[in-house]
Amino acid sequence: MLGSLQLLQPTTVDEASGALRDFAERGKVYAGGAELLLLMRHGLLQSEILVDIKKIERLHGIACASDALSVGACVTHHILESNPLVRAHAPSFAYAESQVANVRVRNQGTLGGNLCFNDPHSDPGTVLLVHNASVTLGSQRGERQIPLHDFFLDVYETALEPDELMLDVQIPPLPNGMISAYFRLHRFQRPTLGVAAAVKMNHGTIAESRLAVGCVGPKAQRLAELETKLNGSSLRDAKRICAEQKTYLRNMLRPMDDLLGGADYKLYMTGVMLGEALEQVARKDNVRT
Numbered sequence: 001m002l003g004s005l006q007l008l009q010p011t012t013v014d015e016a017s018g019a020l021r022d023f024a025e026r027g028k029v030y031a032g033g034a035e036l037l038l039l040m041r042h043g044l045l046q047s048e049i050l051v052d053i054k055k056i057e058r059l060h061g062i063a064c065a066s067d068a069l070s071v072g073a074c075v076t077h078h079i080l081e082s083n084p085l086v087r088a089h090a091p092s093f094a095y096a097e098s099q100v101a102n103v104r105v106r107n108q109g110t111l112g113g114n115l116c117f118n119d120p121h122s123d124p125g126t127v128l129l130v131h132n133a134s135v136t137l138g139s140q141r142g143e144r145q146i147p148l149h150d151f152f153l154d155v156y157e158t159a160l161e162p163d164e165l166m167l168d169v170q171i172p173p174l175p176n177g178m179i180s181a182y183f184r185l186h187r188f189q190r191p192t193l194g195v196a197a198a199v200k201m202n203h204g205t206i207a208e209s210r211l212a213v214g215c216v217g218p219k220a221q222r223l224a225e226l227e228t229k230l231n232g233s234s235l236r237d238a239k240r241i242c243a244e245q246k247t248y249l250r251n252m253l254r255p256m257d258d259l260l261g262g263a264d265y266k267l268y269m270t271g272v273m274l275g276e277a278l279e280q281v282a283r284k285d286n287v288r289t
């Protein structure tokens with residue numbers, strides 16, 4: 001049961017940030033509430049004042065500029081999975097959004113809430129890393145933009161300051177000719193493992209690749225060293241290289257045992273699914289050419 005709560009509904013970022021500063025620990029940002037209300041109901045989080053940010057118009061837009069697609073923090077997963085701009089600009093991201101939980105959670109939960117909560121078992125962040133996405137954070141002190149890679153710090157920990165809101169996510173297009181895929185392993189609603197790959201093929205070999213893995217350790221990670229190793233290799237060699245990288249993957253991903261899978265299982269499946277994701281990208285490239 002929830003105790004009595006005060007609900008504030010600011011209409012500007014300034015107002016919301018001011019409320020967070022004034023109420024400090026007593027106030028919490030409330031977007032869709034999919035995570036927040038669950039935690040409060042289970043007594044895992046206490047709050048007296050909810051700062052509902054859904055009335056701030058700026059947090060709801062989806063707009064495409066030449067350098068990036070901008071998605072407001074309060075856009076829901078359901079809108080993202082079906083929005084034509086998102087599907088055209090970042091199809092694997094739209095697909096990852098369609099895989100989140102179930103239709104109830106996708107209607108309720110927002111992209112900003114997902115990224116700010118930073119549960120390791122999440123989908124969108126992993127794909128956004130291969131797009132080199134960044135996030136805009138705002139408060140009464142002004143705005144700043146940081147790479148998503150630097151926003152994720154650790155399990156449930158991000159670079160947000162206590163009086164800051166996430167305003168939007170900037171998603172640059174993939175380089176010309178690069179094709180992406182997102183692979184997800186799950187037994188329950190939340191993913192046990194998520195793998196995103198974006199690859200540019202050149203006459204059957206990998207010219208450039210971007211790889212990211214989520215759910216294995218504390219946060220989603222890009223695999224820059226492995227990406228470099230794959231350059232110039234055939235699909236078959238690339239799959240072999242991925243399967244051989246256990247030590248590198250262990251060091252990078254810091255696998256953890258949890259309710260959704262054992263550390264060794266997730267690590268083993270990472271190698272397998274990186275190979276699957278590369279194969280899917282190569283298949284899409286064949287269809288396109």
Ligand SMILES: Cc1cc2nc3c(=O)[nH]c(=O)nc-3n(C[C@H](O)[C@H](O)[C@H](O)COP(=O)(O)OP(=O)(O)OC[C@H]3O[C@@H](n4cnc5c(N)ncnc54)[C@H](O)[C@@H]3O)c2cc1C
Pocket residue numbers: 028029030031032033034035036037038053073074099100101102105108109110111112113114115116117121122123124160164165166167189190191
């Ligand atoms: C049953 C269930 C299954 C799920 N399965 C999946 C899954 O398969 N894949 C997946 O990726 N996710 C999954 N999720 C997580 C879900 O996607 C997130 O719960 C949802 O996106 C959170 O968004 P929200 O708007 O409801 O956030 P809220 O619950 O409102 O907020 C979450 C946290 O973020 C903070 N916050 C929210 N928005 C902002 C903002 N703009 N600026 C600053 N702080 C903010 C809040 O203060 C709170 O700490 C699941 C959740 C549930 C309950």
